Amino acid sequence: MLILLLGGFLAFRFFFSPERLNQIGRTVGTTFGFDYGVVEYYSMGRLVARFFNVEKLTTASGTYENQTRPYRFGYGYRDANLNGVLDTDEAAAGKVYFEVPVYADYLYYDGKRDPRPR
Secondary structure, X not given: OHHHHHHHHHHHHHHOOHXXXXXXXXXXXXXXXXXXXXXXEEEOOEEEXXXXXXXOOEEEEOOOOOOEEEEEEEEEEEOOOOOOOOOHHHHHHOOEXXXXXXXXXXXXXXXXXXXXXX
């Protein structure tokens, strides 16, 4: 009986490790579209770009070398006029690819409210 309990515990720890639970959570978020993130990019203390509905920021890695690149990237709707609202023309343009240098000042936060006008 003790062997079964120990085996069950080890199987649980293997299949449901914190890393595995994070992967499961990201998969669920990707599948069901939990993309509420907002990225704000600052230069010299001033807001220069904002992106809505960003699912995640990914650290770029090299194709042939095991080394990370000095930027992060993601996809989101660009707030062209920086008014904090996703306007219809910005939504019609679709999601765009963007890069943020690692050493730049940026904020990535969970913006649960829908930025589209009501």
